[in-house]
Amino acid sequence: MNLRSKVDGQPAYVLHTYPFRETSLIVEVFSRDFGRMALLARGARRPRSAIRGLLMAFQPLEIGWAGKGEVLTLMKAEWQGGQPLLAGEALFCGYYLNELLINLLPREDAHERLFASYAHMLGRLADDPAGKVREADLRSFEKALLQELGYGLTLNHDSAGLPIDPEAFYTYRMEQGPVRLEHDEAAAQVFIGQTLLDLAAEDFANPRSRHESKALMRTLMAYYLAGKELETRRIFKELQEL
Amino acid sequence: MAYHLLQRDRGGAQGLSDALAHALQTIRHCNKCNTFTEDDVCARCMSTHRDPSLLCVVETPVDMNMMEQTLSYRGLYYVLMGKISPLDGVSARSLGLDRLLARALDGVIKEVVLATNYTNEGEATAHYIAAMLRPKGVTVTRIARGVPVGGELEYVDSGTLAQALRERKTCLG
Ligand SMILES: [Zn+2]
Numbered sequence: 001m002n003l004r005s006k007v008d009g010q011p012a013y014v015l016h017t018y019p020f021r022e023t024s025l026i027v028e029v030f031s032r033d034f035g036r037m038a039l040l041a042r043g044a045r046r047p048r049s050a051i052r053g054l055l056m057a058f059q060p061l062e063i064g065w066a067g068k069g070e071v072l073t074l075m076k077a078e079w080q081g082g083q084p085l086l087a088g089e090a091l092f093c094g095y096y097l098n099e100l101l102i103n104l105l106p107r108e109d110a111h112e113r114l115f116a117s118y119a120h121m122l123g124r125l126a127d128d129p130a131g132k133v134r135e136a137d138l139r140s141f142e143k144a145l146l147q148e149l150g151y152g153l154t155l156n157h158d159s160a161g162l163p164i165d166p167e168a169f170y171t172y173r174m175e176q177g178p179v180r181l182e183h184d185e186a187a188a189q190v191f192i193g194q195t196l197l198d199l200a201a202e203d204f205a206n207p208r209s210r211h212e213s214k215a216l217m218r219t220l221m222a223y224y225l226a227g228k229e230l231e232t233r234r235i236f237k238e239l240q241e242l
Numbered sequence: 243m244a245y246h247l248l249q250r251d252r253g254g255a256q257g258l259s260d261a262l263a264h265a266l267q268t269i270r271h272c273n274k275c276n277t278f279t280e281d282d283v284c285a286r287c288m289s290t291h292r293d294p295s296l297l298c299v300v301e302t303p304v305d306m307n308m309m310e311q312t313l314s315y316r317g318l319y320y321v322l323m324g325k326i327s328p329l330d331g332v333s334a335r336s337l338g339l340d341r342l343l344a345r346a347l348d349g350v351i352k353e354v355v356l357a358t359n360y361t362n363e364g365e366a367t368a369h370y371i372a373a374m375l376r377p378k379g380v381t382v383t384r385i386a387r388g389v390p391v392g393g394e395l396e397y398v399d400s401g402t403l404a405q406a407l408r409e410r411k412t413c414l415g
Binding site for chain 1: 335
């Protein structure tokens with residue numbers, strides 16, 4: 001019998017739900033031991049469904065499922081509590097995390113460390129009653145995501161194997177990592193060495209490091225998303241233009 | 243339902259089909275509140291017995307009816323006909339929130355009451371609308387959440403109870 005065919009008490013978060021047939025839902029979850037899964041929640045859209053209110057993104061759940069072959073049926077979901085609902089900007093940030101996971105994480109591929117980092121990140125987002133988001137948290141999650149997917153970042157040495165000079169200028173090439181720029185050499189995106197070192201150490205006290213790290217991460221994400229534009233980024237822009 | 247009607251009640255099927263055709267031709271969105279109506283402006287928006295300085299924002303016409311059944315609200319409405327849902331690609335723009343903005347800035351409205359659902363999408367929608375209206379000098383409020391009236395703690399779900407605890411109030415008097 002397949003390990004995945006009958007599971008109980010599995011820590012998980014709902015990433016998104018899609019209506020299925022008249023009364024059911026397809027639930028995309030991120031589970032601790034099985035990674036991203038698509039589960040069928042039968043009757044979850046009926047008005048009196050007990051599970052209906054539970055299948056909310058960003059809330060820690062323990063779930064159980066069973067099934068043969070492709071389709072797995074969600075049998076149980078229990079709220080694990082303790083975490084306020086996300087509000088304000090933090091809520092939109094939560095959607096961003098989920099959109100990244102849905103687009104980048106292959107199905108049924110366990111990522112325990114990333115799961116822990118995701119849970120930690122949601123806790124941090126829920127902590128702030130005003131729903132403010134710390135950029136440092138976002139960068140550290142994005143880094144963990146790339147690491148887990150096997151796209152680890154090179155931040156401590158350049159393409160020639162030399163240590164990063166905090167005062168020198170670099171550009172970042174996907175297959176090579178940081179490439180040191182010679183005097184007056186131009187590149188589409190330029191980072192000062194200090195930024196790379198700060199990003200490696202996850203120290204974002206310096207505004208320049210913060211700003212450039214964000215730009216570098218955006219480039220990396222765009223590369224791995226292979227041209228897919230994130231809906232959450234569009235909405236975030238609309239929100240900031242208000 | 244369609245199969246049932248075709249097999250057992252062809253007359254009923256014809257009636258339903260005529261009603262749908264009629265609705266498709268005559269039903270449009272109210273110019274003021276955006277709900278379904280056969281007129282340019284619906285009867286509720288035309289009423290002179292309502293407080294025009296209050297505007298309640300709901301997701302659907304059904305939600306509007308629920309608010310009406312409270313018999314506690316005398317203001318006007320705006321029905322979004324949806325909600326912001328980033329992962330479904332529904333943004334503020336596709337929801338047409340610019341029309342709500344224009345409606346809320348008619349010079350008469352003083353307070354906008356956000357009665358979107360207490361789901362992530364309802365909350366995201368409320369946050370967006372508040373961020374859109376606040377700088378324009380409109381007071382924006384959000385309906386409270388908590389233990390249902392007549393609800394015994396024993397039967398309230400833990401999420402609701404936890405939120406009610408977090409949003410507890412000082413007892414006055
Ligand atoms: Zn109307």
